[in-house]
Amino acid sequence: MSGLKSSSAASDTELFGEFSKGDTAAFNKIVNRYQGRLLNFVYRFTGDRETAQDIVQETFLRVYRKRKEYRSTANLSTWIFTIAGNLAKSELRHRKRWHFVPISKETRQDVAEKIADQSLGPNQLAEKKAMERNIQEAIGSLPPKYREAVILRDIEVMSYEQIAQIAGCPVGTAKSRVNRGRLQLQKKLEQIIDQIR
Amino acid sequence: MDCKRLERYLSRYLEGELEREQKDKVEEHLACCPSCAGKLKKLEAITAILRRLKPVQPRGDLAALLSEKVQREIGYW
Numbered sequence: 132m133s134g135l136k137s138s139s140a141a142s143d144t145e146l147f148g149e150f151s152k153g154d155t156a157a158f159n160k161i162v163n164r165y166q167g168r169l170l171n172f173v174y175r176f177t178g179d180r181e182t183a184q185d186i187v188q189e190t191f192l193r194v195y196r197k198r199k200e201y202r203s204t205a206n207l208s209t210w211i212f213t214i215a216g217n218l219a220k221s222e223l224r225h226r227k228r229w230h231f232v233p234i235s236k237e238t239r240q241d242v243a244e245k246i247a248d249q250s251l252g253p254n255q256l257a258e259k260k261a262m263e264r265n266i267q268e269a270i271g272s273l274p275p276k277y278r279e280a281v282i283l284r285d286i287e288v289m290s291y292e293q294i295a296q297i298a299g300c301p302v303g304t305a306k307s308r309v310n311r312g313r314l315q316l317q318k319k320l321e322q323i324i325d326q327i328r
Numbered sequence: 329m330d331c332k333r334l335e336r337y338l339s340r341y342l343e344g345e346l347e348r349e350q351k352d353k354v355e356e357h358l359a360c361c362p363s364c365a366g367k368l369k370k371l372e373a374i375t376a377i378l379r380r381l382k383p384v385q386p387r388g389d390l391a392a393l394l395s396e397k398v399q400r401e402i403g404y405w
Contacts, residue, residue, distance in 0.1 A: 155395065158391075158394075158395075159391040159394075159395070162390055162391040162394055163390075163391055166386045166390050166391075167383060167385065167386060170384055170385075170386050171383045171384050174384045175381075180384060183384070184386070184387060187386070187390070188390065188393065188394060188397065191390075191394050192394065192397060192398065195394075195398050263381075263382075266377060266378075266381065281378070285374075285375050285378035285379060286378050286379070286381060288379070306339065306340060306345075307336070309339055310335075310336065310338060310339035310340070313338075313339055313371055313374050313375065314335060314338070314367075314371070316374050316378075317367070317370045317371055317374050320374065320377070321370075323377070324370050324373045324374065324377070
C-alpha cells in the first residue's frame with residue numbers, strides 16, 4: 132500500500148523514493164504519469180505505433196531494472212526519456228530500411244477518433260488524414276538527431292537543457308539541431324504551410 | 329548579417345532567446361529581406377503545426393501489463 136499523496140500531488144522524487152523501496156503502486160503511478168508522453172515521443176520518432184508501444188513497455192522495464200542506478204539529483208523525466216530515446220534510436224539502427232507502417236489494427240481509441248471526426252465530411256476527413264500522414268512522414272524523414280530534438284522541443288515542449296541531457300550533447304548543439312530540423316521540415320511541408328496560412 | 333548566417337539564429341529569435349545585439353541584427357536583416365522574413369513566418373507555422381498534433385493514446389492498461397512482465401521476467405515484484 133502506498134503511503135503517498137494522490138498521484139497528481141506526489142512529486143517524481145517522492146514517487147521514485149517509494150518505488151525504489153518496493154512500492155508497486157508508486158511504480159504504476161510513474162507508468163501512468165509518463166506513458167502518454169513517452170508513447171507520443173517514440174511514435175513520432177519511429178512512425179510506428181506498435182513499435183512505439185513495445186519501446187515504451189521496454190523503457191519502463193528498464194526503469195524497474197535500473198532503479199538502483201537512479202540518483203535523485205537527476206530529473207526523473209529526463210532519465211526516462213533518455214532510456215526511451217536510446218531504445219528508439221537503437222531500433223532505427225537495426226532496421227535496414229525505415230518505412231512508415233500504416234496503422235491497421237483498429238482500437239477503441241481509433242473508433243473514438245473516427246466518431247469525433249464524423250463532424251467532418253468525407254473530403255475534409257481524407258484531407259485531414261493526408262495532412263497528418265504528410266506531417267508524420269516529414270518528421271520521419273529528418274536525420275534522427277534533428278528528429279529527436281524537434282520532437283522534444285516542439286511536441287513535448289521541453290527545455291533546451293532537458294533536450295541536451297536526453298540527446299547527450301551540449302545545449303548549443305541541441306539549439307542548433309532544433310533549428311536545422313525545423314528548417315528542413317519547413318522545406319518538406321511547404322505546401323501544408325501554405326494551405327494552413 | 330547575411331541570409332545564410334541569419335538562418336542559424338531564426339529559431340532562437342522566434343523563441344526570444346537572442347541577446348539584444350543579435351536580436352537587433354536579425355531584425356535589421358528581416359526588415360530588408362522579404363525572403364528571410366517569409367522563412368521566419370514559415371518556421372513559426374511549423375512549430376504551431378507540431379504543437380497542435382493530436383497525441384497518440386496508450387492502448388490497454390500498460391501498468392497492469394508491466395506488473396505481469398516484471399513478475400515474469402524478474403521473478404518477483
